[in-house]
Amino acid sequence: MGTSKFDIADYLDSKEMIAEYLNTILEEGDNADVINAIGHIAKAIGMTKIAEETGLSRPSLYKALSDGAKPQFATIMKVLKAIGGQIQVNPISA
Numbered sequence: 001m002g003t004s005k006f007d008i009a010d011y012l013d014s015k016e017m018i019a020e021y022l023n024t025i026l027e028e029g030d031n032a033d034v035i036n037a038i039g040h041i042a043k044a045i046g047m048t049k050i051a052e053e054t055g056l057s058r059p060s061l062y063k064a065l066s067d068g069a070k071p072q073f074a075t076i077m078k079v080l081k082a083i084g085g086q087i088q089v090n091p092i093s094a
Helices: 015-028 031-045 047-054 058-064 073-082
Strands: none
Touching (some): 015 031, 031 073, 047 058, 047 073, 058 073
């Protein structure tokens, strides 16, 4: 019996699931985790669709959202908008 590799993108099938996943990573992860999570979400939605909405090429997206990448903030903002997300700041409670 074979096993398959787990891919979180297979489970990001609703806006609510995507928001919960990204919010969890934002709370608990570091910069690299956030970039990887945005990449997983873009993959779940479809890189072609994200490329069309951002005006970036698919290869550029894969490169910007790959492990160890350091994309420009403008790229992250474009992708967040394309995946239906936004940045919101809330006060941290003590």
